[in-house]
Amino acid sequence: MKGKRDMELPEDFWIPVSLDTNNITSLSPFLVPQDHLGDTATFYAMAVFMLFIFIFGTFINALTIACTIQYKKLRSHLNYILLNLAAANLLVSTVGSFTACCTFSFRYFIFGALACKIEGFMVTLGGMVSLWSLAVIAFERWLVICKPLGNFIFKPDHAIACCAFTWFFAVFASAPPLFGWSRYIPEGLQCSCGPDWYTTNNKYNNESYVMFLFCFCFAVPLTTIIFCYSQLLITLKMAAKAQAESASTQKAEREVTRMVVIMVLGFLVCWMPYASFALWVVNNRGQSFDLRFATIPSCFSKASAVYNPVIYVVFNKQFRTCMLAMMGMGGGEEESSTTQSVTEVSKVGPA
Template structure:
């Protein structure tokens, strides 16, 4: 192991020199220079001031105007909510902790930040999956006369929440755990250690298959079929125009 493992943390640096300290209690300036933490805080601030207005206005405008409350927009609203989870649960926390150089909110704060950041990320991912499936169903028509309605949208939103929770909740109840990561100013799933009793290895495999590989395959399949269908339609239209031109001549 190249890093230093402690109670509920893993610092990616050997403690041979004795300088490594808990990221819940001490600044981690031995990992990178203090200016790097300031740069991270500035980047988080940029994400906040760009991410919050866009997603908040998306919610506000859609709620205020009935014409925008279409089934497809339910998924887009869900995506906006996911981004707001990231803004408040992830970016804001990371900006504050990076200004201090370590995760000042302690173990409980790490669990909360890790949960909301993971939840928002997974909601966004599965919302993109639902959008891809919706486009495939509507354009490619694998089911004749299919129309994406309100019930489909509600089921799609519910599905994204179930899948997001199936990834974000387990580390809170003993299957893996949330620990500070990277510069030790934000928290995420423990990919680094093999701590007995938390089964990190099995959870990482589960995440890779269910929450990365499967969504990737579904999105590639749906948009791949969409591109093929559009190309076929364009070819048929071109052939029809060529035939009509020949008949006129």
């Protein structure tokens, strides 16, 4: 039986019931179930949701990587970036979703304080790589189709360099809490860990770190995505107008427009709740909030391990065909008409 001293929460892990950081609970999230934060059904529902994300996210991202290794025709510059995205998603699903499934099942973070820091770092690392990979995909599409640099050719070496950048910047952005700038602590219902964005302990300068993440790890990628895809749509509309008699060009414009909308909405659904909620907390110190709602943004971000590959990989007919073939469910079809039509449209874009 744990004594009172064992039940005291270490200074490094404040669990505020409200935004009053002096209200430190003695119910350590590493030792006892956090039933005071939510009913049992909520914890178990979250465990089931995380189990789904773990199983499906791990499967589809691992299949993406396996297909790229097996089929040489998938090793294009764009698919290298999709492979990078799949690796980041796989890290989030295997570490973040699996850990959260276990901890929600027990209703507290059963793995301890050190594992909390490791899980928080690994999930943040994967999330940052995913964010920047989405921005790189948009940037690559802009370069290839809109041709702002004239005859510049985006080669596999350029894609590999962009992928290396995403990991370099992700480490740069996710490592500071391990060294004193902010910290990784249990968040929401205390069953998953992330950067500390809800305490005001000046020792860790949490506010400045949250602003850093918001500006450079959310606002910049989002701005890049919106700019690149808006330019892409403008280019395609101009091409469609110039080739009004071409049914394939008109179809390409409609399909690409739909895909761009889906991609941007997917990004916003994934990261807007987390970024906006953290920013609201930082700018509304003293306002109480329900920690159950703090869990929702974290779950949305982890769910990106599923809907990112659905948007970027499954909707890619070339990838989809190879996946079906690998599972013995299809043959070797050619690339989608969308890809061919977009290539056709890109030829009349600005030189």
